[in-house]
Amino acid sequence: MVADKLIRIQTDSADHVIAQFKQRVAYNIYIGAVLLVLPLLAAQWLSSHWLMVVLLGLIGAFLLAIVVRGRERQLQLSTQIIFVILLAGSITYSIAINGMDGLFWAYPVLASIVFLLPARPAVIFGVGFAVLASLACYFSLPWPFAWRGILSLLALLAIVITLTVMLERMQQRMAQLIETDPLTGCFNRHRVITVLDHAIDAQQRQQQQAAMIMLDLDWFKPVNDKHGHLNGDRVLKQVARCLQQGLDDHATLFRVGGEEFMVVVPHLSPSQAEQLAQTLLQQIRQQPYKLDSGEIRMTASAGVASVVASDTWQHWLGRADRSLYQAKQAGRDRVVVAQQPTAEA
Numbered sequence: 001m002v003a004d005k006l007i008r009i010q011t012d013s014a015d016h017v018i019a020q021f022k023q024r025v026a027y028n029i030y031i032g033a034v035l036l037v038l039p040l041l042a043a044q045w046l047s048s049h050w051l052m053v054v055l056l057g058l059i060g061a062f063l064l065a066i067v068v069r070g071r072e073r074q075l076q077l078s079t080q081i082i083f084v085i086l087l088a089g090s091i092t093y094s095i096a097i098n099g100m101d102g103l104f105w106a107y108p109v110l111a112s113i114v115f116l117l118p119a120r121p122a123v124i125f126g127v128g129f130a131v132l133a134s135l136a137c138y139f140s141l142p143w144p145f146a147w148r149g150i151l152s153l154l155a156l157l158a159i160v161i162t163l164t165v166m167l168e169r170m171q172q173r174m175a176q177l178i179e180t181d182p183l184t185g186c187f188n189r190h191r192v193i194t195v196l197d198h199a200i201d202a203q204q205r206q207q208q209q210a211a212m213i214m215l216d217l218d219w220f221k222p223v224n225d226k227h228g229h230l231n232g233d234r235v236l237k238q239v240a241r242c243l244q245q246g247l248d249d250h251a252t253l254f255r256v257g258g259e260e261f262m263v264v265v266p267h268l269s270p271s272q273a274e275q276l277a278q279t280l281l282q283q284i285r286q287q288p289y290k291l292d293s294g295e296i297r298m299t300a301s302a303g304v305a306s307v308v309a310s311d312t313w314q315h316w317l318g319r320a321d322r323s324l325y326q327a328k329q330a331g332r333d334r335v336v337v338a339q340q341p342t343a344e345a
């Protein structure tokens with residue numbers, strides 16, 4: 001069953017892997033910052049910089065709360081932003097009153113923004129902080145120190161932006177590699193949960209219809225056994241192309257198992273979904289499949305299920321899976337439509 005295989009990869013998406021990596025680095029930054037705040041607070045206390053003492057006290061309390069919550073608890077974006085604003089504000093103020101002594105702290109703070117915030121806010125707040133710190137340098141440092149401070153801040157900002165964009169691109173590329181089936185070019189199982197959750201969300205928010213068609217080639221094993229695995233692969237590629245040609249841009253085609261495909265289509269009523277499944281099976285039936293030693297014909301069976309408001313992806317997929325099983329049991333080369341679950345089911 002496809003649903004069982006999917007549960008394993010639910011936490012394995014590229015987005016999730018990179019988000020977890022950034023979360024761990026950010027947590028280590030928070031721990032390091034807690035340890036740094038105390039001596040800094042003492043130094044500001046001894047210099048009677050009371051506003052600085054208050055700001056550092058706030059930052060310390062904030063950090064302590066985050067550290068105590070634990071490594072696994074994801075911070076809200078608003079909390080992350082408040083923390084970065086607090087940090088940037090206190091460093092800017094510190095440059096204004098302490099000059100170079102404050103500027104030293106601008107560098108690690110600017111460098112950590114890439115891990116503390118998601119890509120777009122990281123760039124926005126990085127630029128904002130670099131501008132503020134540069135202005136503080138300009139007004140509070142002698143010019144020979146000020147221009148060097150500003151230039152080095154801008155150089156670090158360029159590195160931070162480059163790193164942020166690089167991480168973002170790597171994330172997109174990784175997602176593409178992880179989510180694409182190398183044989184057919186269809187999406188693979190890693191993409192399924194995202195698309196199903198999106199369709200369920202649209203159903204719950206806007207009553208938007210969506211249907212899933214699970215489609216499995218009939219008697220594919222004998223093709224492999226008789227013509228060899230490479231010819232089997234050729235058939236799978238041609239089936240994928242045939243299915244793609246029968247679908248419009250709104251539909252998403254997956255290869256979810258060896259000879260098992262899945263189509264998710266928004267805006268389709270149950271009867272339209274059944275009609276689409278019949279058309280796809282007919283196209284598969286009519287197409288000749290080229291092999292090294294000639295051509296063969298194939299058929300497929302399909303299970304169709306439409307989304308309902310109370311659905312989880314597991315339930316929705318389960319209905320389509322069971323309908324496909326029934327289509328196989330009933331003799332193959334046919335479509336079975338799942339019954340819509342009742343409200344209390």
Ligand SMILES: Nc1nc2c(ncn2[C@@H]2O[C@H](COP(=O)(O)OP(=O)(O)OP(=O)(O)O)[C@@H](O)[C@H]2O)c(=O)[nH]1
Pocket residue numbers: 183216217218219220221222224228229230231232233236257258259328332
């Ligand atoms: N060529 C090729 N074969 C694959 C691939 N992945 C799985 N298979 C084969 O697909 C076949 C699936 O066989 P079965 O599950 O028995 O299904 P079937 O023969 O199509 O029979 P029904 O589904 O019951 O109609 C097996 O022989 C697998 O080895 C692949 O990537 N390439």
